[in-house]
Amino acid sequence: MQCSKCHRDAIVFQPYSGLHLCSQHLTADVEAKAKKQIRAQGGLKPGDHIAVLLSQDQNSWALLYFLKHLTAQRRDIRITAIAIPDGSGNRSDILRAKRFAECLDTEFLVVSLPEESDSRTETCPKENRDPASFPVSRISCSFRLDRFAHLHGITKIAWGLCLDAAAAVVLGNIIRGAGENRVWGNSYQDHLPRICPFISVTALEISLYAASCGCGDEQTIHPEQRDELHKDTIAMLDNYTNKHPATKYALLNLGETLGGPGRGIKGLIQTCAWYGESLRCCCNVSPIPHEVTDGTR
Numbered sequence: 001m002q003c004s005k006c007h008r009d010a011i012v013f014q015p016y017s018g019l020h021l022c023s024q025h026l027t028a029d030v031e032a033k034a035k036k037q038i039r040a041q042g043g044l045k046p047g048d049h050i051a052v053l054l055s056q057d058q059n060s061w062a063l064l065y066f067l068k069h070l071t072a073q074r075r076d077i078r079i080t081a082i083a084i085p086d087g088s089g090n091r092s093d094i095l096r097a098k099r100f101a102e103c104l105d106t107e108f109l110v111v112s113l114p115e116e117s118d119s120r121t122e123t124c125p126k127e128n129r130d131p132a133s134f135p136v137s138r139i140s141c142s143f144r145l146d147r148f149a150h151l152h153g154i155t156k157i158a159w160g161l162c163l164d165a166a167a168a169v170v171l172g173n174i175i176r177g178a179g180e181n182r183v184w185g186n187s188y189q190d191h192l193p194r195i196c197p198f199i200s201v202t203a204l205e206i207s208l209y210a211a212s213c214g215c216g217d218e219q220t221i222h223p224e225q226r227d228e229l230h231k232d233t234i235a236m237l238d239n240y241t242n243k244h245p246a247t248k249y250a251l252l253n254l255g256e257t258l259g260g261p262g263r264g265i266k267g268l269i270q271t272c273a274w275y276g277e278s279l280r281c282c283c284n285v286s287p288i289p290h291e292v293t294d295g296t297r
């Protein structure tokens with residue numbers, strides 16, 4: 001199939017736009033969406049120190065690549081890659097992330113998350129496994145990540161959240177009946193800003209973008225979802241989107257609306273951070289070790 005914008009072969013079809021795109025035009029499309037989101041999320045400012053949170057999925061790797069190239073001519077903006085150990089003691093993922101950051105000539109830090117003594121470090125009680133009912137006061141990881149960021153002069157944390165994941169959070173919150181203001185973003189007002197440039201890009205498009213930019217990695221994975229309701233929500237959403245291609249964008253818009261007056265996409269991002277934190281806790285993922293020390297390349 002031919003690209004809708006040139007004569008090259010298309011590598012992807014966008015059902016929601018009706019366009020077939022070649023590699024070059026897909027790259028342009030992804031980067032245009034990402035730049036638009038950065039502007040909508042407050043833009044980049046002189047003196048910004050942006051930490052790209054590298055995880056096991058390649059969304060974050062593609063995001064580091066994108067931000068490094070976007071700011072290549074900006075001497076007033078610093079980009080750092082950061083990674084959080086999974087608590088298993090297996091350092092292979094950290095080492096892969098470190099090597100990737102080094103390939104992009106980017107400073108790399110391993111996040112250490114020391115315990116705090118306040119109530120925000122309380123662990124998740126077993127009786128509180130529903131993200132919709134999880135009290136914000138008990139959420140600790142994001143607060144400790146903020147503390148780490150402040151210690152290193154980081155002004156923004158960039159997160160490789162994609163359209164599919166954000167839409168699943170919006171639908172998941174609706175299914176769980178979580179309509180309170182705190183669920184839709186108000187709880188994180190004091191947090192260090194999170195930016196998600198890829199929030200309006202599908203996971204498939206990010207994957208193809210990463211491959212065309214040479215930053216794809218066959219070892220990167222989409223982390224297994226262990227929350228059954230969240231897993232069912234994703235399956236239902238994917239199935240419905242096959243018949244109604246614009247569904248995930250509709251949910252993104254709904255999430256922005258529910259984010260609250262004047263907050264929009266920032267409110268939705270905070271909701272997604274809160275939701276992800278809740279799922280991580282509810283799924284009994286290994287705790288982040290406290291003894292992890294800073295690592296530099």
Ligand SMILES: [Zn+2]
Binds near residue numbers: 003007021023025
């Ligand atoms: Zn083309």
